[in-house]
Amino acid sequence: MSVSVERGIQTWIEQMDAPTASFFTTCVHCGMCADACLFYTETNDPKYTPIHKLKPMRRVWQQEFTFWGRLAKRLGLSKPVTAAELEEWEPLVYDSCTLCGRCSMECPVGNDITYMIRKMREGMVAAGYAPEGLKGATSRAIRIGSPMGVKVPALMAQIKAAEAETGLTIPVDQEGVEYLMLLSSAEIMQFSEIIGAVAQIFNEADVSWTISTEAFEATNSGIQIGSSDLAGELVQRIVDAAEKLQVRYVISPECGHAYTALRWEGPNLVGRSYPFKVIHILELLEELRVEGRLRTEGMEEERVTFHDPCQIVRRGGIVEPQRNLLNMVAKDFVETEEHGTMNWCCGGGGGVSANERAEPLRRKAFNRKKHQIENLDIAKLVTACSNCRNMLEEGLENNHLESIEVVGLTEMLAEHLVIDKKEQVAATAQE
Amino acid sequence: MTETDFLNWVRGTGMQIALTVFLVGMIYRLLENYLIGRKKSLAEPKGDEWRHGLNTVWRRSLLHSNLTTRGYFTLVAGYIFHLAFLITLFFFAQHIEMFKSLLGFGWPALPPLVITVTAVLGIVALIAVLFHRITDPVKRMLSDFQDYLTWFLTFFPLITGFLLITQSSLPYKGLLAVHILSFELLLIAIPFTKLSHMVTLVIARWYNGAIAGYKGVQS
Numbered sequence: 001m002s003v004s005v006e007r008g009i010q011t012w013i014e015q016m017d018a019p020t021a022s023f024f025t026t027c028v029h030c031g032m033c034a035d036a037c038l039f040y041t042e043t044n045d046p047k048y049t050p051i052h053k054l055k056p057m058r059r060v061w062q063q064e065f066t067f068w069g070r071l072a073k074r075l076g077l078s079k080p081v082t083a084a085e086l087e088e089w090e091p092l093v094y095d096s097c098t099l100c101g102r103c104s105m106e107c108p109v110g111n112d113i114t115y116m117i118r119k120m121r122e123g124m125v126a127a128g129y130a131p132e133g134l135k136g137a138t139s140r141a142i143r144i145g146s147p148m149g150v151k152v153p154a155l156m157a158q159i160k161a162a163e164a165e166t167g168l169t170i171p172v173d174q175e176g177v178e179y180l181m182l183l184s185s186a187e188i189m190q191f192s193e194i195i196g197a198v199a200q201i202f203n204e205a206d207v208s209w210t211i212s213t214e215a216f217e218a219t220n221s222g223i224q225i226g227s228s229d230l231a232g233e234l235v236q237r238i239v240d241a242a243e244k245l246q247v248r249y250v251i252s253p254e255c256g257h258a259y260t261a262l263r264w265e266g267p268n269l270v271g272r273s274y275p276f277k278v279i280h281i282l283e284l285l286e287e288l289r290v291e292g293r294l295r296t297e298g299m300e301e302e303r304v305t306f307h308d309p310c311q312i313v314r315r316g317g318i319v320e321p322q323r324n325l326l327n328m329v330a331k332d333f334v335e336t337e338e339h340g341t342m343n344w345c346c347g348g349g350g351g352v353s354a355n356e357r358a359e360p361l362r363r364k365a366f367n368r369k370k371h372q373i374e375n376l377d378i379a380k381l382v383t384a385c386s387n388c389r390n391m392l393e394e395g396l397e398n399n400h401l402e403s404i405e406v407v408g409l410t411e412m413l414a415e416h417l418v419i420d421k422k423e424q425v426a427a428t429a430q431e
Numbered sequence: 432m433t434e435t436d437f438l439n440w441v442r443g444t445g446m447q448i449a450l451t452v453f454l455v456g457m458i459y460r461l462l463e464n465y466l467i468g469r470k471k472s473l474a475e476p477k478g479d480e481w482r483h484g485l486n487t488v489w490r491r492s493l494l495h496s497n498l499t500t501r502g503y504f505t506l507v508a509g510y511i512f513h514l515a516f517l518i519t520l521f522f523f524a525q526h527i528e529m530f531k532s533l534l535g536f537g538w539p540a541l542p543p544l545v546i547t548v549t550a551v552l553g554i555v556a557l558i559a560v561l562f563h564r565i566t567d568p569v570k571r572m573l574s575d576f577q578d579y580l581t582w583f584l585t586f587f588p589l590i591t592g593f594l595l596i597t598q599s600s601l602p603y604k605g606l607l608a609v610h611i612l613s614f615e616l617l618l619i620a621i622p623f624t625k626l627s628h629m630v631t632l633v634i635a636r637w638y639n640g641a642i643a644g645y646k647g648v649q650s
Contacts, residue, residue, distance in 0.1 A: 017468060018469045019638035020467075022464050022631055023638070023639075025625070025635070026625075026632050026634075028628055029570065029625075030570070031570045032501065035498075035499040035502055046568045049572070049573060066463065067459065108491055109632045109635055110487060110491050110635040112639045264472075264474050267475075268470065268472055268473050316648075317477050317478070317643075
């Protein structure tokens with residue numbers, strides 16, 4: 001057995017826990033998880049059945065953690081995991097799984113398959129089996145601070161542009177404020193209007209906030225590739241900046257896995273609880289709405305629907321705020337047939353969008369989303385994740401549905417914002 | 432060993448061995464899983480693990496609108512088989528006699544005709560799920576030796592029991608001994624195969640619900 005395979009197996013042994021052992025013990029091979037996975041439903045290829053993607057790790061569990069498995073291994077009767085097997089499984093684990101968690105909701109015996117795929121990836125990357133696209137993104141995140149290679153000058157240029165557009169001063173590296181706002185690379189480079197939108201909303205709602213030049217990037221490729229060490233290093237940068245600026249809250253932006261990384265995995269990755277709270281931008285906007293600090297005017301006349309980002313909704317627990325917020329500004333908000341915690345993924349989560357090799361499969365998988373949208377006759381598709389937004393825009397274009405506009409919820413709210421303080425703050429900024 | 436000796440052995444020593452292996456094996460299996468442990472999350476919880484965990488244990492038993500044909504078939508056939516098997520096991524008069532000898536108390540039995548119907552339903556449902564396992568591409572790919580072994584171990588006591596109550600021409604003592612032995616084999620296999628899902632299912636569902644519930648999601 002090669003050193004790299006041995007390292008992968010050792011990582012799986014370290015990753016093993018009581019829930020995973022219970023899940024493997026309980027699986028009756030019913031195949032119902034297949035119907036919950038868009039990579040299976042859109043290809044009908046049994047190899048995309050979620051539980052099948054865990055086969056090598058399951059064998060390691062059997063051989064290392066069960067009585068008969070250990071006995072068989074000692075007697076030389078068990079089949080060891082091989083490099084060829086890991087090579088075969090790499091596309092199954094990375095290209096055909098977005099960690100969307102839908103299979104975990106459907107399994108009749110209660111297996112949290114996504115929880116196990118996350119662990120599976122730890123072993124795969126430790127053994128050196130991960131897609132080049134994700135390796136590159138993770139390497140850039142560690143070296144440069146952003147998976148897309150965004151540096152501070154690019155961020156500052158976008159902040160200046162937002163300031164010019166809104167007439168507001170956007171606080172940067174300001175100590176002692178209440179909130180530290182993070183952004184995703186895609187927001188900075190492709191959807192930079194979010195910066196102005198947030199600035200306007202926070203200005204009207206009297207939210208004291210800042211952006212840090214030391215930790216502005218919320219995305220975490222370490223989580224996607226499955227490396228807790230690298231993921232922890234990326235989270236630590238945010239923790240350090242938040243502690244230095246003495247903020248009470250860190251705002252996770254419109255990005256799915258960034259929320260999982262920072263809110264749910266982060267404290268475990270850095271090995272301690274945070275001295276601040278993590279709040280998703282949707283949660284904060286909902287708080288402002290409830291307190292009457294988010295005031296909007298006018299309504300979207302055209303029919304809109306909402307695409308629930310898996311990591312924020314199904315795996316993150318934020319289900320109702322986006323609906324309450326959208327109802328503030330949309331007259332004809334309709335739900336897709338399966339929505340909320342049972343929504344279908346855009347097909348690009350969990351690092352799939354950063355994995356060029358997965359593109360043909362991802363395009364096929366998008367058919368599921370396409371069918372959901374087609375049935376609704378909508379003009380706008382609203383979401384709250386920049387990666388989903390990218391995938392949706394691309395998918396709609398590929399399917400000749402580009403007439404449907406894809407919009408970020410925060411921006412839509414900012415477009416309807418009641419602006420009372422603009423002149424006052426703009427004047428302060430000029431002084 | 433005569434037919435009578437064999438019957439006495441499976442009723443006495445054989446049953447004691449099977450029950451001991453089942454109980455000790457099940458405890459070992461549960462400890463084997465549970466003692467691996469689980470790291471406590473340092474993230475601030477948004478929901479209650481216990482409440483969501485228990486809720487998921489219940490909710491995963493229900494049929495729901497997201498099910499596909501495969502899902503409906505699997506759950507409906509599964510329900511029919513499990514209920515038929517349990518009713519036949521626990522409410523057939525002769526079985527209750529066996530439980531009475533082991534536990535010291537019994538309970539009312541269902542009429543023989545009802546038991547014949549449940550046994551037939553159990554057999555038909557088991558044949559149907561085997562057929563589905565062989566013909567459904569996803570199930571066929573997932574299935575390994577253990578899936579077929581456990582099917583046989585479950586089918587064996589049902590079919591021998593059915594023959595016992597319906598075929599008076601067959602040698603009664605020998606068939607009864609084989610029937611009891613088949614049940615003992617099933618008991619012995621439970622802790623060491625996926626048949627242990629009869630207990631670990633509750634634990635797996637609870638973990639699923641607890642993990643999601645910690646984040647404020649009802650899974």
